[in-house]
Amino acid sequence: xxxxxxxxxxxxxxxxxxxxxxxxxxxxxxxxxxxxxxxxxxxxxxxxxxxxxxxxxxxxxxxxxxxxxxxxxxxxxxxxxxxxxxxxxxxxxxxxxxxxxxxxxxxxxxxxxxxxxxxxxxxxxxxxxxxxxxxxxxxxxxxxxxxxxxxxxxxxxxxxxxxxxxxxxxxxxx
Amino acid sequence: xxxxxxxxxxxxxxxxxxxxxxxxxxxxxxxxxxxxxxxxxxxxxxxxxxxxxxxxxxxxxxxxxxxxxxxxxxxxxxxxxxxxxxxxxxxxxxxxxxxxxxxxxxxxxxxxxxxxxxxxxxxxxxxxxxxxxxxxxxxxxxxxxxxxxxxxxxxxxxxxxxxxxxxxxxxxxxxxxxxxxxxxxxxxxxxxxxxxxxxxxxxxxxxxxxxxxxxxxxxxxxxxxxxxxxxxxxxxxxxxxxxxxxxxxxxxxxxxxxxxxxxxxxxxxxxxxxxxx
Numbered sequence: 001x002x003x004x005x006x007x008x009x010x011x012x013x014x015x016x017x018x019x020x021x022x023x024x025x026x027x028x029x030x031x032x033x034x035x036x037x038x039x040x041x042x043x044x045x046x047x048x049x050x051x052x053x054x055x056x057x058x059x060x061x062x063x064x065x066x067x068x069x070x071x072x073x074x075x076x077x078x079x080x081x082x083x084x085x086x087x088x089x090x091x092x093x094x095x096x097x098x099x100x101x102x103x104x105x106x107x108x109x110x111x112x113x114x115x116x117x118x119x120x121x122x123x124x125x126x127x128x129x130x131x132x133x134x135x136x137x138x139x140x141x142x143x144x145x146x147x148x149x150x151x152x153x154x155x156x157x158x159x160x161x162x163x164x165x166x167x168x169x170x171x172x173x174x
Numbered sequence: 175x176x177x178x179x180x181x182x183x184x185x186x187x188x189x190x191x192x193x194x195x196x197x198x199x200x201x202x203x204x205x206x207x208x209x210x211x212x213x214x215x216x217x218x219x220x221x222x223x224x225x226x227x228x229x230x231x232x233x234x235x236x237x238x239x240x241x242x243x244x245x246x247x248x249x250x251x252x253x254x255x256x257x258x259x260x261x262x263x264x265x266x267x268x269x270x271x272x273x274x275x276x277x278x279x280x281x282x283x284x285x286x287x288x289x290x291x292x293x294x295x296x297x298x299x300x301x302x303x304x305x306x307x308x309x310x311x312x313x314x315x316x317x318x319x320x321x322x323x324x325x326x327x328x329x330x331x332x333x334x335x336x337x338x339x340x341x342x343x344x345x346x347x348x349x350x351x352x353x354x355x356x357x358x359x360x361x362x363x364x365x366x367x368x369x370x371x372x373x374x375x376x377x378x379x380x381x382x383x384x385x386x387x388x389x390x391x392x393x394x395x396x397x398x399x400x401x402x403x404x405x406x407x408x409x410x411x412x413x414x415x416x417x418x419x420x421x422x423x424x425x426x427x428x429x430x431x432x433x434x435x436x437x438x439x440x441x442x443x444x445x446x447x448x449x450x451x
Contacts, residue, residue, distance in 0.1 A: 019361060026365070033372075034320075035319035035373065035375050038374070096311070096312065098243070123312045123314055123317070123376060125312065125378065130389065131240065131391040132238030132241065134238070136242075147242075155387040155388060155389045155390075159388060159390065159392055161391070
């Protein structure tokens with residue numbers, strides 16, 4: 001075995017050792033590496049009432065009520081859902097521009113004894129789709145997609161759609 | 175360090191540590207590398223400028239806005255290529271470091287040394303543009319989610335490598351330490367890439383390399399790919415230019431050393447003789 005060959009093997013073995021050590025560590029700390037917890041996680045294991053944590057999911061369709069707090073600040077009530085479970089959230093403050101029904105959000109706050117999550121911070125989370133406004137309009141008009149109800153349809157159905165030649169969803173006459 | 179190059183394949187290189195590799199690998203020969211690189215460099219730089227001259231106006235002015243992010247989406251055309259380069263460049267650093275450690279490839283050492291400042295720069299740009307994008311869209315400059323944190327670690331790895339290889343008086347020792355750091359840091363690469371799939375994060379999952387179809391409309395995807403190609407060519411041109419400069423710098427230092435050595439013995443003897451007489 002030449003010295004080069006030996007160095008190669010030493011390096012490979014070190015790599016395997018380091019890789020598996022990292023994998024084991026990451027698996028062990030899995031729960032601490034998540035940025036937010038979903039409503040289903042909360043339903044499964046309710047966190048301690050005084051502990052602040054992040055709750056994430058989609059803003060439930062039709063659940064958003066914008067209000068004004070007594071001191072004049074904007075406030076909002078909405079429900080965060082992951083499909084299986086939903087948690088009511090109250091928030092006083094300015095919501096991010098991307099906030100809307102069907103949008104992903106991550107909220108930081110505490111769960112009250114009444115099961116309402118009092119958020120001190122709301123962050124918007126956007127999905128991995130990007131499309132021109134005309135394409136989004138065409139999808140909405142044709143009834144293929146309602147952004148308030150969740151994620152866009154499979155990208156293969158629209159990512160080569162030519163908005164100029166899109167048939168305006170068969171309503172070109174209107 | 176006094177290994178004289180007995181087979182000067184390229185221009186004279188006596189005394190450089192790089193010269194020792196000449197017999198082992200065709201492309202480890204710095205002379206051959208310099209000649210090849212000198213021929214490639216103008217084409218690489220020209221191609222980078224040309225592709226960016228097409229890609230940037232297309233991306234920043236002609237491509238459509240996003241339906242919900244509006245014009246802010248244009249940060250994508252800088253942010254995403256920088257993120258790809260930060261990771262691709264680091265993969266290159268790891269490969270170069272492995273070659274340097276296993277085959278003692280001297281040019282690989284030099285290339286790694288010149289690669290890391292550029293890598294740190296693109297990673298910093300990735301973080302900065304991401305932060306500028308996060309504020310208007312997410313509502314925050316920074317969060318400690320798995321993706322953002324692992325990219326910050328990647329930035330520190332780049333900086334650490336750049337600092338470590340320059341921290342030793344013995345350049346060869348510094349290069350070896352840097353190579354070990356680069357290889358250890360490579361475990362961070364899959365973490366950066368898959369952080370958005372393994373854990374829930376504020377950062378959205380991958381758009382372009384999805385299993386089914388890219389989640390971007392072609393009017394946004396194509397300018398992005400052209401920009402990515404242009405920035406990659408520019409990155410390569412920059413690293414190649416730095417590596418050439420480093421090889422030439424070493425050669426000059428070696429020639430100066432050799433000249434000093436030639437001058438020294440006679441002087442020394444004359445001084446001694448003068449003292450004896």
